[in-house]
Amino acid sequence: MQEANASAAGPVVPCRGTGCRAREAAGRGKQHRRPAQAPALLCTACRARLGLELMRLPDLYEECALALGASGPRREKVSGGPLPGMPFNATAADVRAAVMGVLGAWSALVVQERGAAAPRRDAAALARFLLQHVGWLAAHPAAGELSEEIARVVRRARRVIDPDAARQVAVGACVEPGCTGSLTATVRARTPHEPAEITCDADPAHHWLGHQWLQLSRRVRPGTAARAAGAATGAAAGTRWIGAADIARLWGIAPGSVYRHASRARWRRQTRSGRTYYHEADVQGTLAGRQGAAAAG
Structure with a gap:
């Protein structure tokens, strides 16, 4: 042999x-x-x-x-x-x-x-x-x-x-107990309105969609979530502020829809270096409801 x-x-x-x-x-x-x-x-x-x-x-x-x-x-x-x-x-x-x-x-x-x-x-x-x-x-x-x-x-x-192939961003170690795999966030350029996907290279069953990222990222080693999503972390402990482009990418919605939701739901916001970031809890509350309504339909 x-x-x-x-x-x-x-x-x-x-x-x-x-x-x-x-x-x-x-x-x-x-x-x-x-x-x-x-x-x-x-x-x-x-x-x-x-x-x-x-x-x-x-x-x-x-x-x-x-x-x-x-x-x-x-x-x-x-x-x-x-x-x-x-x-x-x-x-x-x-x-x-x-x-x-x-x-x-x-x-x-x-x-x-x-x-x-x-x-x-x-x-x-x-x-x-x-x-x-x-x-x-x-x-x-x-x-x-x-x-x-x-x-x-x-x-x-x-x-x-496929010149417009998906872009992949290394996230960090898999968050599932006992798993030694690595997580990668995938954004598909040709279908920008589809949510990003987070997958594990060791176990394909460890798989999340972009709109689940806010919950998942709290289980990832500190710092890796913000690097992968491009999110800005607020000064207060446990508070995260997320940019419009990252919200659109993670949830698979048009950037214009992000601004519309932010205005209608009055998301808390802050500006840093000329860019606007929205409060994680407000984003999650609005878009989780949207996801539930889509599933029910």
Whole structure:
């Protein structure tokens, strides 16, 4: 078997995966990385993410091919592809080259260090080859770099396929008891009137919509909620003041509706640096009622 020569499980070490690096950045400390069981250098969640992204890369690579003639940075291409003078999406071409470069380089590492037969040089074969050796790669000293490079090229490919793709903001550690996952707030640019979503990378059952954020954020480590939502924290303990743009994003309503609700319901407000912020309790009281009425309808 592939892992037959792996050494016995060693001590617990901080994960080097890209997901845990994001946790560290959000929490401002290495202690926020999940544990990995040596000899592995990736935790269970980051290894699963690596495998999933390797499985997705061939399809992303092919979808980028479909985008070669779509809008984006353009240049003329005279050999192959569109005819001279026809639009050519240089970004899509660059991302496809990056996908092949990353998959090819890490496959060459496996071939050199493990003595494995080299795979065929196409995206599907290279990704499949790396998946076959993902356990060994997760224990390689460069496991963290592999995790980051694969995640980066996946993000680039997704931006080519959907330039208006959802924006993601790291929130912090999952608030569910015993969960070691990280929370991410997702805002979809193409559907701004849909609420933001807060999801956990370790357990998809840990999932909240934007309008539940005000309650959820009280359970998150102090400071992370305000950074994720862009909210301003009031001077009084337990009081939070929230900007109109963040209210619109979290509840999935038009900014104009925010101002209308604020006026009609007479939300308490304060101004800082030229921006207006509204009292959390007033926002929650009005929009929770709105949500309930929509559900009843």
